[in-house]
Amino acid sequence: MSRVFGKVCQNGYVVRDIEAAMKHWVDVLGVGPWFYIEDVKTDWFRYRGQTSDVKMSIALANSGDLQIELIQQRNDTPSMYKEFLDAGHEGLQHMSYWTETYQDLYDRALSLGYTIGQEGQIGGDRGRFAYFDTGAHPGTVVEISDTSGMKGKTFAHIRQSAEAWDGAHPVRRLNT
Known part of the structure; x- marks a missing residue:
């Protein structure tokens, strides 16, 4: 905590x-089903304060209460994802904390000295997310995500789909 x-x-x-990552999680670890969005549409996205047209695919599944997110960036636009890969890493890049009082947590983090590495929005005002630049050690970037709207x-x-999953239809495609 x-x-x-x-x-x-x-x-x-x-x-x-x-x-390949989804297949590994399903076949080796038994985690699924995966909800896959091949072309994520962001309302806006900024990397280190500059607008960035990042193209990415994501897949989401749960293992108990913990959600697993897989992210593949599909272009060379600047982002913390690209930074991570360019540094020779692949795997755990961030931990996400969810909140229904996003702006309060965002402002608190900034008041404590955290700095924004990247941020954006998906699906309207209650779909904001921010990644704080805490990644001096791989896998420790902090994301906060607004779950007060449709995202929640x-x-x-x-999560409910994972609880009842029988192994059928391990990948389910979604649109944003």
Whole structure:
């Protein structure tokens, strides 16, 4: 439990081949089903304060209460995902903390000296997310995500799907 952010709700893995990563999680680890968005549409995205047109695919599944996110960047636009891969890493890049009081947590983190590495929005005002630049050690970037809107409902559906999953249909495609 983080004294600043609360409990970790998601581990985010940056991968070079998302299809192979999903297959590994299903076949080797038995985790699924995966909800896959091949072309994520962001309302806006900024990397280190500059607008960035990042193209990415994501896949989400749960292992118990912990959500697993797989991210494959599909272009060379600047992002913390690209930074991570360019540094020779692949795998756990961030931990995500979810909140229904996003702006309060965002402002608190900034007041404590955290700096934004990248941030964006998906699906309207209640779909914001921010990655704080805490990645001096691989796998420790902190993301906060607003779950007060549709994203929270989607995440709850993914968790419920994992609880009842019988191994059928391991990859389910979604659109944003």
